[in-house]
Amino acid sequence: MPNVKFYKNEDLPLELHKVRIVQKLNLVPIERRLDALKEAGYNTFGLRTADVFLDMITDSGVNAMSDNQLAAMMRADDAYAGSQSFERMQKAVEDVLGKKYLLPVHQGRAAENVLARTFIKPGDVVPMNYHFTTTLAHITEVGGTIAELLCDDALELSSTNPFKGNIDIDKLVRFIEETGVERIPFIRMEASTNLIGGQPFSISNMLDVRRVADKYGLMVVLDASLLGENAFLVKQREKEWGENSMGDILKMMTGLADIVYFSARKLSSSRGGGICTNRHELYQKMEVMIPLFEGFLTYGGMSVREIEAIAVGLYETLDETMISQSPTFIKYLVETAEAKGIPMVTPPGVLGGHVNAMEFCSHLRQNQYPAGALAAALYLCSGVRGMERGTVSSVRDEQGNEILSDVELLRLAVPRRVFTLSQINYVIDRLEWLWDNRKLIGGLQWVYEPRVLRFFMGKLEPTSDWPHRLMEKFRKDFGDSL
Ligand SMILES: *Cc1c(COP(=O)(O)O)cnc(C)c1O
Numbered sequence: 444m445p446n447v448k449f450y451k452n453e454d455l456p457l458e459l460h461k462v463r464i465v466q467k468l469n470l471v472p473i474e475r476r477l478d479a480l481k482e483a484g485y486n487t488f489g490l491r492t493a494d495v496f497l498d499m500i501t502d503s504g505v506n507a508m509s510d511n512q513l514a515a516m517m518r519a520d521d522a523y524a525g526s527q528s529f530e531r532m533q534k535a536v537e538d539v540l541g542k543k544y545l546l547p548v549h550q551g552r553a554a555e556n557v558l559a560r561t562f563i564k565p566g567d568v569v570p571m572n573y574h575f576t577t578t579l580a581h582i583t584e585v586g587g588t589i590a591e592l593l594c595d596d597a598l599e600l601s602s603t604n605p606f607k608g609n610i611d612i613d614k615l616v617r618f619i620e621e622t623g624v625e626r627i628p629f630i631r632m633e634a635s636t637n638l639i640g641g642q643p644f645s646i647s648n649m650l651d652v653r654r655v656a657d658k659y660g661l662m663v664v665l666d667a668s669l670l671g672e673n674a675f676l677v678k679q680r681e682k683e684w685g686e687n688s689m690g691d692i693l694k695m696m697t698g699l700a701d702i703v704y705f706s707a708r709k710l711s712s713s714r715g716g717g718i719c720t721n722r723h724e725l726y727q728k729m730e731v732m733i734p735l736f737e738g739f740l741t742y743g744g745m746s747v748r749e750i751e752a753i754a755v756g757l758y759e760t761l762d763e764t765m766i767s768q769s770p771t772f773i774k775y776l777v778e779t780a781e782a783k784g785i786p787m788v789t790p791p792g793v794l795g796g797h798v799n800a801m802e803f804c805s806h807l808r809q810n811q812y813p814a815g816a817l818a819a820a821l822y823l824c825s826g827v828r829g830m831e832r833g834t835v836s837s838v839r840d841e842q843g844n845e846i847l848s849d850v851e852l853l854r855l856a857v858p859r860r861v862f863t864l865s866q867i868n869y870v871i872d873r874l875e876w877l878w879d880n881r882k883l884i885g886g887l888q889w890v891y892e893p894r895v896l897r898f899f900m901g902k903l904e905p906t907s908d909w910p911h912r913l914m915e916k917f918r919k920d921f922g923d924s925l
Pocket of ligand 1: 503551578637666668669709
């Protein structure tokens, strides 16, 4: 709602919905939180929600559903083949994303599996603005590699560039010339570039990508998992589009891609996903993979209830008041924390607020996993569960050397319509306490390190007894309170 004023203080976010169902939260004492951390291997993915107060690990599958989505789930049409629920999802995809042919999948990474197996052969390289963890895993699993061609200030954590998710067009052209089109299956653009802090690309950048793709006869694939938020920020930040509707902006972006895929866990609902295109020959190439990996062509591993919720959720993406709450809360979180001196990624993006852990824990080396340590420390002092997005989420090269991540971030996800403003203020308050006591945060080291997507199941331990010292300081400052 960029042009609408609700208060004299324009920066105060406002919920444009009311709460109708609530879930009780647990704020367990810090002593229990320390035990829970140990049990979790100092990896916030290992925590149980019974021990978590505010779960800010992800926006995936945890956005609040609307009354209309729940109502639609009741009229779901259970059928193995030819379900009307699927027809409604198809119609929604065509109306909102402008694509006729839809392949349903059980979640976003399943779409990546289908795309990788259909279009990528060993030795191929996929140019993109930036990777997402599961995208990279699927591309390398079929023998491909990636080339990340982000604009130069994308990795500058503190910046005023409104479109840090833009691909660098000169780098893209040079890359194509040097690599040769035979080895490039497609150009991938990710909306609201997840791993660099939920940073959007502009429509003018996407237009340039299309122009280059046409010149070289390449396909453009759009990862639309966070497209609604990208569109919202285009409306706010890209002058030419300020007067357009969300619908216009969404269609403009998807219209520039040959294939659009999405995780419906983020885009529109709480489960599922899809791949869509207007090119029948591409649809046919991918079609065979759906019964093989997902399920029949009219459900793709999703329940019909989920399919109904996705269809309604897609239409809701057109409503700015549905999309705006999370980005405006994130803006408030980032700007308020920044004003207290806490190093935050700026400008505020979508999906969550991101803390610059390299600066927060400037006394730690990168191979002591500052972002992982910060995630553990914040949980300990607040019960807030964030997610490490740094070297723990990275991989090792073939020789087994650690590939240090470009950035070390603690992500505090703000799923749609889930948290209240006082909960966001609580997060800022504890983050500020931790900032004042940051020197007490120590490093982490691996105890168990899986080969693939190690950040999910891996276990670590502190390199000293720093968690105890942090707990003692907390007790001194907070007394008996939780
Ligand atoms: C979450 C996400 C995915 C993977 O989707 P899942 O539903 O979690 O499998 C892919 N791309 C982006 C940009 C994402 O944010």
